[in-house]
Amino acid sequence: MTTTIAPQLRAGRREWAGLAVLMIPVLLISVDNTVLGFAIPAISVGLHPTGTQLLWIVDIYALMLAGLLVVMGSLGDRLGRRLLLVIGSCGFGAASLLAAFSVSPEMLIIARALLGIFGATLMPSTLSLIRNIFSDDKDRRIAIATWAAMFSGGAALGPIVGGVLIEHFHWGSIFFINLPLIAAFIPLAIWLLPESRDPNPGRVDPASIVLSMLALAPLVFAIKHAMAAGPDMLFWVTVSVALGAGASFVLRQLALPTPMLDVRLFANKVFTSAVASNLLSIMGLAGFLYFGTQLLQLVLGLSPVEAALVLIPGLVTSIVAGYLVVPIVARFAPRVVVPAALLLNALGMGIVAFTPEHTVTGMLVAFLILGIGLGGAEVVTNDLILAAVPANRAGAASAISETAYEFGSVMGTTVLGGLSTFVFGSALHSAIGDDANRAQFDTLGSALEYTAGLGGQAAHRTAEAAVASFETGVQWAAGAAVVLVVIAAVLTSIGLKGAGRLLPGASAGAEGQEPRPCPKDDD
Template sequence: MSTETITVAIRAEKTQRVGWRGWAALIVLMLPVLLVSVDNTVLSFALPAIAVDLAPTSAQQLWIIDAYPLVLAGLLVTMGTLGDRFGRRRMLMIGATGFAAVSALAAFAPTAGLLIVARAVMGVFGAMLMPSTLSLLRSIFTDRDQRRFAIAIWASMFSAGAALGPIVGGILLEHFGWGSVFLMAVPVLIPLLVLAPLLVPESRDPKPGRIDAVSIVLSMATMVPIVSGIKELAVYGLASVAPILFAVGVGFGVLFVRRQLRRPQPMLDVRLFRNPTFSGALLVNLLSVVGLVGFLFFAAQYLQLILGLSPMNAGFALVPGLAAMIAAGLLVVPIARRVAPRIVVPIALLFSVGGYVAVSRMGEGGSLLLLVVAFVSLGIGIGAAETVSNELVLASAPPAKAGAASAVSETAYELGAVLGTAVLGGILTALYRTNLVVPDGITGEPAMAARETLAGASQVAANADPSLAAALTDAAGTAFSAGVTVTALIGAGLVVIAGVIAAATLGRRQ
């Protein structure tokens, strides 16, 4: 499909401004968005309690975290396409029912193995939820201005969930067991199951193609090895199986693309990527999420392990940045009506660059106020860029393929989240290990644990002689701060690249 054809489709689309039912439907659709985004960050706070109760091995602990995003990333495109065919609201209802039921089972998992299985099945149903919410917004809000505002709220819920995760996790774990972080899905999704049939209209592709089982398998065989490779590379470096996983994923990806190009009604119309606005918006989306998640990775550790805040108070410290992100996402809507995205997005991302630069100059003597201000600056840029880029992805695709386009956008988000932790987090961890000088009195396993992570050093210091504890704490803080300086500058560079891509590809005001 050519760029001209897509443009004609956008202009020919019937637009009608929605009333209160449309906005009520938006509120209902925000429930799964908020839940899934909270789930992305809350589980890490429950992992220590899970480790005590279920005694998982180190490999099982990784799989408890990774099983969900691996399955989710592998199935997003498939579930988005199935939603186009069978009905997006139907997929949303199936996903919500399954996610709530499996979450309740996960809360009472008696073994680590069963918890891993539950997390993987949650990924299946989670993949049904997210593309459905964004594609339904595309069908409900046909008026471009209203859709921009709706997507701004959608993106804000993602940001809100990511920042609320530590707060929600801290409150739940302070009063209840680790299963509570899974049980919270039930009261959130029950209102969705009741209200969605009443308020959310069904939509689907009027001319769906046949179900292509081969393409489904190829899409999963592409995404799962790539996501796994990113995680392996972050933990074990190039000496791991990461290069093999990348090669496998790329190989299946080539086969997937070739098959889509040959089919008259492909599962995913890869010709959409020839549209520079579509591709550019996806890259901006991905790099923005990398910047956000990478920042949160070291900010959470700095707040808790360097500045000594509790998990809940560390979460509250991020609230001003969250508020700035939401406000920027909403305020950019009227600006985007009048100013071209190739101007709006780069200017917005300058704020994010400023936030990263401020962190790079923080050093060991950084203060809570400086980190909060830096996150506010970062949030302004990310909030505006995410709203504009997500709206452009949907607007650049035909309405009948909204589910597939939404799934591609969601895949970019998931990859960005994985890359943010794996790349920026991996660089920070490597720099910390390189720069750390363990005091002479700490040897053996304690020394190895201190070199592994900042959290490990803090645990060793808590059980060491006071003089050695102070020396190790100072050394770990110095090493971590030095790593933050370099990592923040790399993060700033990635955001600059996102701004350059936006200026080159996002085009004029539409």
């Protein structure tokens, strides 16, 4: 009689060492997603980007990641996941150098786009290798907790590292931190990581690649454009292109015998709910880091290092919560744990949204609570995502999961960052009139630099109006994030009804199935 217990061998020292090596690319990707946080004021002054260019500098990286993760996950299934990791890390290092030496907003946008392209070769391989390295359910859940802790912790660590570097060096120094990590990763990956690939990967489909990019890039552009110019004809044209390409992509995947993205996985309510939870929670985090780092420096007057210290408690609690949730989810069903964690996330954002006057303490507490919720939810949802598919489809599942992460990051910056920028501009125009249309008032950093150069009482009043307008924009954006995360909590509470309590050694099955029985421990 065949059972599921036999192949579940406990991991040894080599497997855990391999996990440690896999955390290097996870750290690279997550840190680079948010490392620009404290560099935004310095970039605003150094390169003088427009408000729209500044948003593109921040999220073109995550946009390219989101658009190419599925493609690269499919490519890794074919060529080998370890091989793709090594190739991608080399390209990531070269793009980091280009970003560090950028001399114009356009050059930095191109460099960040290249970082996203090569970053997309790294992420799908990490979760899929974890799925193949750790056959025992207990070991895999600990490994996923480590992955999620490193991803969310790295996202919080990015602004901290950036703050310390910006305090002492040129803003381009934030990209040099990638180089020693890459130099260490390449030989360790070749030595410790096993090669794995899909035994029946099917052929590469160029049409699917084009359609996936046409579905994502125009949508983000449309949102950015609407924030700056309103929903005009260009907005509706680009939205139509995105929706048409998205529908065509889905239909093509359903028709292909071996699709690039197995959209049938979304028929599983548990899988879909877990992916949606990841997307919306990361969206809130990205928005918080975008406007929160500016608020700490430009409004509350902290130096980059002082502002970075405010985020450290949230970073620590995010990592700790990821590990503590492992025994908790063994006692309570995911449909209870995940919504509860998301509501903590919403509470943290709510402190920012509904506080009349922001303070350093309030921002520290808000990020601490947000970190607890985010760290707890990610471990459970990622385990549900991977457990819903067989091992040979781990690349497809992990690519979908990471696409949700990166698209959530894009949309957090685009929607929440764009909303804060739009409200800032509108409020400032109401306060000072037509002068707010000047290019110098596109961002708070450039506005404060411009008014400081003017001097006089009128300049002081204008600076105060700019700060007040920015705080209003932050409150609106944080309020929108609260709404999004509460929606995610409600949807997951409903959608995760098919996922029973995850007992130690058990995994969530597909929809309509019970979790696999817990094998007896030999130890």
